[in-house]
Amino acid sequence: MSDQDDTLIAAVQRLLASFRSEDTGQDLLGGTIVDSVVSKDGLVQVTLSVDRARAAGLEGARRTVEGAITRLPGVRNASVVLTSHREAAPPQPPQPAARPPAPKPSPLPGVAHVVAVASGKGGVGKSTVSVNLAVALARRGLRVGLMDADIYGPSLPRMLGANRRPEIRGDRMIPIEAWGLKAMSMGFLVEEDSAMIWRGPMIMGAVQQFLGQVEWGELDVLVVDLPPGTGDIQLTLSQRVKVTGAVIVSTPQDIALIDARRAVRMFEKVEIPIFGVIENMSVFCCPNCGHRSEIFGHGGARLEATRLGQTFLGEIPLLLDVRHMSDAGTPIVAAAPDSEGAKAFVAIADTLATRLSLTAPASG
Template identity: 60%
Template sequence: MVSGLEASVRDALARLRDPGTGRDLVSAGMLGGVTVRDGMVQVEIAVPRERAREMEPLRAQAEAAARAVPGVISATAVLTAHRAAPPGPAAGGAPPPSPGGHAQGERPRAAMLLQEVGAVIAVASGKGGVGKSTTAVNLAVALAQKGLRVGLLDADVYGPSLPQMLGTHEKPQAQNNRIIPISRWGLKAMSIGFLVDQETPMVWRGPMVMGALEQMMSQVEWGALDVMVVDMPPGTGDTQLTMSQRVALRGAVIVSTPQDVALLDARRGIRMFEKVNVPVLGLVENMSYFCCPNCNHRTEVFGHGGAKAEAARLGVEFLGELPLTLAIREHSDAGRPVVLAAPDSGEAAAYRAIADRVWEKASGQATAGGPRIVVE
């Protein structure tokens, strides 16, 4: 059953016309799938591959038309290629190039996103539960405390955690068909968690997830930023590939705990970024040890030093280690990152030192053998 909002979007799109034939998108058979979820719209327009370049203005018009429909928060339109099978080439011949300059069968290259951001840094992990999001938030706040213009993007569409960690569940406002990011703790932040109810499960297939991710990059009014920290989902899947293809990533920070199982997945994450030509800025060992809040006794619950040894083995920099402490957990749950809530603590000092080193490397100011911080 077509929802009322989807019907309204389809009606708006039906008024657009193919500039070449003058026919509207529906009668021309060009309007493909229209997906509407929680006010976010994704539209597919089927065009012959050889016409992809000339149809770009129509794609932009479709996005604008969908965004203008009341109830739509954001919209993305994509061109999907189709064409009748061409006559077979002469024996031994190669298919001719298309008029647009792309070989037949080759998809036109999409424009890079976040071009107003000086450095985009991915914070990633091979597996979940290693404190990646906590690390990303504290690094972003530490960078903002340096006086930098910082954005924080939650790319984990299935498990968004930024609203909780930033201490706000407010809904973003729209202005001139652009989403205004949430301002918190000196950051500009965006997460799918700001757009949907806190308990709503994101039961979406991959294309819808990638469409939502691209909307949070292309249709949010980020403005000019010095750096953007991207909290990546765990693993090495579609989101990582999309980010490497659509964003000029300056580098990646890999977060792991010390035990072998986590390091095995961290190793995969490092190799994945290497395969897509994204520099690995370094490896962080999180939950490196546990400090008793009563007697301050140190226990190496998950082992210790595994990430440092793995970094040396893989030839990447070891950025530092962070303890498993009650303070980090309490401040994260309360929506006040520890670098903000307890700036004089050893944990905050460790995050700031890692942030300093990451910024040195991402901004091209780094020298070999930067500082490593251990919290005692």
């Protein structure tokens, strides 16, 4: 950590000690545990642990503290997250897990639809699918945003060919514009080789910042590229905003389909509709002779979608051009719209647009 980061952390800690909570009038630090204060390139994240019974009463203080930190010299953006803790209790016999109360997410202001792109496991090309679907929707004339929710492994800057930092206006971040999209990623805020060694509350705070402190403006669709798995980020998204629906990406092989099945079940539990399943890397096409090889098998995602009662959205072939263009920051949908790969992405994007009732370019 740099000396500048150390100085900023010390300033934040002094500020925390000076605030008094709304419900008790006592020093905030007297009833709240500071789990962590992290600073990186002017981005500050504070995690406060508080007794569960006091959490609601401290929401106003949380917002006040967050605003005050934002105004400190050297701070570009700040997020304060409250987490609840309980006193240790004696061991109890195992009990059936109670179903948590249903979350009450609200629409994201100015955004007509939020579409989550998910997978049960990594390495299935989910980010490539997210980028090309978003670009394909934008090329229809729609206003499209792309949010990289994979905080640990952000890949959008490389795939979009954009590595500049977002502008900060007040307490709002201005998304990066590329290929007709408005995009936000942790990769725009940190160096490409930086390791994000963050705990769950800090990750959830970053997702909340991307949802609430980015100036998305008026969008027809916000595509959210989720990390692999079924963890904190997926749960945070489902609880913070109203998600219109999810798209599940899998390869045809059995091991990927098992994890895709878990992703489907997770979205069902949090009551997010599923638009369907995409089979990525469906078949390999030799660029020299055109021979087709089923490296990961073929048709597994279609069969799994049928078993789960879900729509099969389509197949995307494993093409060398898709990989080359992704690494070069030129999505194949924009760089080679007449290619086989681009046409596969566009066909799925057309299906999504129809499901979202976005069949004509947005006005304005």
